[in-house]
Amino acid sequence: MPFVQEILGYRSISVVGLGKNTGKTECLNYILNRLPAEDFTVAVSSAGIDGEVKDQVTGTVKPEIFLREGTLFATSEKHYRERKILSELLDISYRNTSLGRVVTARALAGGKSQLSGHPSTKALKMWIDRATGIFGANLAIIDGALSRVSIASPAITEGLVLATGAALSVSMDNLVFKTSYMVSLINMERTSLNCADDEFLPTSGIWRVDKCGEFNQLVKGGVFAAGSIHPDDLVGASAIFVSGALTDRFLNQIRTACIDNNIELIIRDFTKAFISHSNYISFTRAGGKLRVLNKSKLIAVCANPVSPEGYKLDSELLCEKLSLSLKLPVYDIRRIQNEA
Amino acid sequence: MKLRSTMDLSCGMREVYLNLEFSSPLSGQILLEREMYLSDSILSSYYTKFSSVVDFVFQNQSLLSLTNLKEILSGVRDIRNTISAMSAGKVPDDVELFEIKNLSMISETIRPLLSSLPDIFPVLPDLSDVVELLDPEALRIPSFYIYDSYDLELKMLRKDLKSSVEFKEDLYYKCSVLEERVRRSLGKDIFKYLNNLSLSLNNLAEIDIFLAKADLFIRWNLSIPNISKEKTYYQALFNPEISISLEKQGNKYQPVSLFIERNSPVVLMGANMGGKSVSLRTIALSQYMFQFGFGVPAENAEIVPVHQIFHLSGDYQDLNKGLSSFAAEMKMIDLLLKESERTNSILALLDEPARTTNPYEGKALVESLLSFLRERMLLTIVATHYNVDALDCTKMRVKGYENGRMNYELVYTQDNEAPQEAITIARSLGVNEKWLEEASRLIGKK
Missing domain, CATH: 1.10.1420 (MutS, DNA mismatch repair protein; Chain A, domain 3)
Structure with a gap:
């Protein structure tokens, strides 16, 4: 079975869809079904507060997640009440989300439930630690909505599986292009600077980082508040840390300073890079260093050749083209399921 | 409440x-x-x-x-x-x-x-x-x-x-x-x-x-007060919050002791920066802590439980409501007087009432307020800089500057004269010397 064997080497992975209807849930189900059945406990949860049965935008029916007996899962109170699974309630979180508190339960028989998620990246991280620690799961899998509304970042997991598909673009070249851009963002190098643990780093503002890892605030607030950063403020800096989103406008403002002075630009993880492909390329080709604090290893890419409007790309050709461009194994889940 | x-x-x-x-x-x-x-x-x-x-x-x-x-x-x-x-x-x-x-x-x-x-x-x-x-x-x-x-x-x-x-x-x-x-x-x-x-x-x-x-009681060194009907008494009252932050800087909070009796409002006089406002705030805090069952920040205490605590503090200027600080203050005192018609179970802590008006009228306002509050048998402390002529009041004063250091201790006094230490204190703050000299000269002239 492709790539499932590799997954077993991780403590936590997230399955991330490049867009809506790219087959993320199918990919998740595929993995869940193929994990070893004995002496192996898996815990699943979601990084976002979504999980409607029917896709509210395109009207397509979203596949529900099938959970085997023994699987641990976390979902909101609302979705726990609507579950179609016999399960034992283990724990309720203290913090509220818009769908109620987060409930952790164990499936006592196979069944289905919507997964909905944790209110913050920190809460998600804590849940993974709890699930794999106290509740004894061997692997935590996070359903990571990469739509920009996802609150918790999936990049805190060790590994990552990316789902892409015709829903993103029905032009195969365009699809390959978009996917490979995302893959290059995911593969951004981790910063070499010896920064403190992510938890202790500032959550707002733009900061300069010295060689020894000392932080000094340059701009209060986010990149939109950044008027301009005076070159004097950057003398001797090793890096600039953007605690929130990185935008095109800010990147253009800071690019010469970074490139000329060999200053790293650090963001939290790839989900924080809100920059266009051309800007990214021109920055990195000119020698600019864009780095991340949290990096997940990209394990595999799944491609869904069917778009919700009914277009269907040639599965084999798509996988081949993607694989060639990404230098990574690419699978069409439906096809390998049928073949198997 | x-x-x-x-x-x-x-x-x-x-x-x-x-x-x-x-x-x-x-x-x-x-x-x-x-x-x-x-x-x-x-x-x-x-x-x-x-x-x-x-x-x-x-x-x-x-x-x-x-x-x-x-x-x-x-x-x-x-x-x-x-x-x-x-x-x-x-x-x-x-x-x-x-x-x-x-x-x-x-x-x-x-x-x-x-x-x-x-x-x-x-x-x-x-x-x-x-x-x-x-x-x-x-x-x-x-x-x-x-x-x-x-x-x-x-x-x-x-x-x-x-x-x-x-x-x-x-x-x-x-x-x-x-x-x-x-x-x-x-x-x-x-x-x-x-x-x-x-x-x-x-x-x-x-x-x-x-x-x-x-746990807080032990950490903050609080004590359990006796309950009294007539008078409130504090021995070595301290402000827990300030005392902790002073201790962090290696300093010590100087506690104060005082009596409040129904038939004799306390007039608190003394230099600026002498801790009058802090004392009033601490008394208000201590009264709330007592009545919400926390214990009090003092070595020893005897306290009269009250139904209401009036703590008039600081500047009430509210530009949004179009009230000057004087107007806001007057309204609060008016409310106090109205309430005092109903009950005398009130602790009134007034920090420099009528401070923002001219000394002549201000003094009269404070004096008459004191006599009203005394008549109505409220537990009262009024801090003021005016030389009030108040009969049957207990006058206390901050000891003030001694050997270049502020002594926050409260002592009983018979003087009507408010202590004149404003210039000394201003000098200790390093304020323009020429100005202060001129002010001293004018006082000497009078």
Whole structure:
């Protein structure tokens, strides 16, 4: 079975869809079904507060997640009440989300439930630690909505599986292009600077980082508040840390300073890079260093050749083209399921 | 008055609340809704209990059962809504049953612990039947689902469900219907324990509150005051918040002692920066702490409980309301006078009333206010810079500058003259010397 064997080497992975209807849930189900059945406990949860049965935008029916007996899962109170699974309630979180508190339960028989998620990246991280620690799961899998509304970042997991598909673009070249851009963002190098643990780093503002890892605030607030950063403020800096989103406008403002002075630009993880492909390329080709604090290893890419409007790309050709461009194994889940 | 409404007062009750270390967040919520204790009898019976808790905690800080108790209490959740919904007849769902099981199990774990401790904490009701009900397989773990043993039919159906390879939705729904039946009957069975559950929840919070307050009491070096009918007396009163921050800088807070009697308002005089405002704030804080059952920040104290505390502090200028600071202040004093017609159970702490107007009228306003408050037998302290001519008032003054250092001690005085130290103090701040010299010259001329 492709790539499932590799997954077993991780403590936590997230399955991330490049867009809506790219087959993320199918990919998740595929993995869940193929994990070893004995002496192996898996815990699943979601990084976002979504999980409607029917896709509210395109009207397509979203596949529900099938959970085997023994699987641990976390979902909101609302979705726990609507579950179609016999399960034992283990724990309720203290913090509220818009769908109620987060409930952790164990499936006592196979069944289905919507997964909905944790209110913050920190809460998600804590849940993974709890699930794999106290509740004894061997692997935590996070359903990571990469739509920009996802609150918790999936990049805190060790590994990552990316789902892409015709829903993103029905032009195969365009699809390959978009996917490979995302893959290059995911593969951004981790910063070499010896920064403190992510938890202790500032959550707002733009900061300069010295060689020894000392932080000094340059701009209060986010990149939109950044008027301009005076070159004097950057003398001797090793890096600039953007605690929130990185935008095109800010990147253009800071690019010469970074490139000329060999200053790293650090963001939290790839989900924080809100920059266009051309800007990214021109920055990195000119020698600019864009780095991340949290990096997940990209394990595999799944491609869904069917778009919700009914277009269907040639599965084999798509996988081949993607694989060639990404230098990574690419699978069409439906096809390998049928073949198997 | 609820504790919640003291949170935004300037005297610093918020700081007191924030320093309480509750095991469960529920306890903080319950405490905030608590009314201020007003009567002597309630206060005295409360403090009798509280002092034995403090003694116990002080002597047994490292006792295992005490740390254990706190740890178990940290699992208590706020399920007041669940209990009230169920008492209105709602059939509980799994989440609610989980909450109830969790509470009963905590209550049943703590109950034997309490019996080994002296009889100072509120008694927990027996909830072993509820635990039995929600843990039919006697696993004694706090997780919950509708167990197979509740219903034989359900058990059989589930066997089918588990043995089928495909997920059978109709089978699942059949199970759900049976589960619903079980929940309904569980709801009915639990109904008669709802009062006890609610009692247990409240008493667990009460224990947590007691422990948090006792912990603060010991940490802050508070004391339990005597309750008085006539006069309030403080020996070595200190402001906990300021004293902690001073200690961090390696300095010490200088405590003050004073008397307040009904028939003799205290007029507090003294130099700027002499700690008058801090003293008034601390007295207000201490009165609230006393009446909300925290103990007081003083070595020794005797306090008259009051129904209302008026603390007029600082500048009330509110540009949005179009009131000048003078107008805002006058309105507050007007309210005080109105209230004083109804009751004399008031502590009035006025920091420089009428300070923003001309000294001639200001003095008259303060003098007449003092005589009104004295007539009405209020407990009053007025801090002022005016040379007030007040009969039958107790005059106290900050000792002031001694050998280049401020002595904050309060002493009785007979002088009507307010001490003249403004220039000395300004000089110590390094203010323009020429200006101060000129001012001294003008005073000499007069």
